[in-house]
Amino acid sequence: MRIVIVKSIKEVVLEAVDFVFKEIWKKPNLVLGLATGKTMIPFYKELVLAYKNSKIDFSEIKSFNLDEYLGFNEDDKKSLRYFMDINLFNKINIKKENIHFLNGSAKNIELECRNYEKEIKKTGGIDLQILGIGRNGHIGFNEPGSSFKSKTRKVKLSDTTLRDNKVKIKYALTMGLATIMQAKKIILLANGKHKADAIAAAIRGNVNEKVPASILKKHKDATFIIDKYAASKL
Numbered sequence: 644m645r646i647v648i649v650k651s652i653k654e655v656v657l658e659a660v661d662f663v664f665k666e667i668w669k670k671p672n673l674v675l676g677l678a679t680g681k682t683m684i685p686f687y688k689e690l691v692l693a694y695k696n697s698k699i700d701f702s703e704i705k706s707f708n709l710d711e712y713l714g715f716n717e718d719d720k721k722s723l724r725y726f727m728d729i730n731l732f733n734k735i736n737i738k739k740e741n742i743h744f745l746n747g748s749a750k751n752i753e754l755e756c757r758n759y760e761k762e763i764k765k766t767g768g769i770d771l772q773i774l775g776i777g778r779n780g781h782i783g784f785n786e787p788g789s790s791f792k793s794k795t796r797k798v799k800l801s802d803t804t805l806r807d808n809k810v811k812i813k814y815a816l817t818m819g820l821a822t823i824m825q826a827k828k829i830i831l832l833a834n835g836k837h838k839a840d841a842i843a844a845a846i847r848g849n850v851n852e853k854v855p856a857s858i859l860k861k862h863k864d865a866t867f868i869i870d871k872y873a874a875s876k877l
């Protein structure tokens with residue numbers, strides 16, 4: 644695992660955009676795994692800027708988002724899909740048919756999750772997965788205790804996550820830890836003191852299901868891009 648420590652969130656996002664830029668330059672039809680959360684807002688802003696400056700072309704890119712709240716779809720303003728639309732998708736030239744999202748309001752949730760796994764496989768797998776990290780070490784919505792073998796499924800959100808994300812929905816659909824680990828490359832972005840414990844547990848601690856992000860130590864091409872505050876307990 645590679646760890647890049649920089650001064651501020653600004654530098655975290657610049658490093659990450661540069662990473663994405665290089666991957667898309669090598670493979671214009673890259674399959675991108677995307678995340679939501681506050682950390683991603685400045686990152687998507689910078690990606691949009693790179694698109695506007697003609698640095699990145701998303702016309703051949705395919706995307707798969709990590710997760711969605713149960714019961715929600717793109718029509719709901721509180722959905723993660725809506726978050727992605729307003730922060731990224733509506734502002735770049737990604738084709739609508741190339742955007743893949745879990746439908747939280749699907750009638751048959753198990754089938755929806757199984758089909759998502761199939762769709763990922765059909766594209767040849769995720770080339771670059773972008774991740775944030777929860778204060779409790781979660782990635783996607785894989786809360787502490789999630790099996791390292793987990794696939795895309797319905798999960799119950801922890802109290803910490805409900806509080807941090809300011810949502811009342813208790814369940815979500817998420818790619819599993821095994822799904823995430825199949826990505827060819829992974830970058831995890833984190834900033835701020837409130838992430839320091841989670842970052843330390845993921846990097847310094849044992850690989851342990853109590854700390855979902857610790858699984859990334861077993862990935863052959865994972866990079867943590869974090870600011871000095873998130874790195875302060877390393």
Ligand code: GLP
Nearest residue numbers: 678680681682775776777783784
């Ligand atoms: C949510 C998402 C995660 C994300 C985490 C961190 O729970 N499901 O994918 O990594 O939040 O969020 P933030 O960047 O807001 O701290």
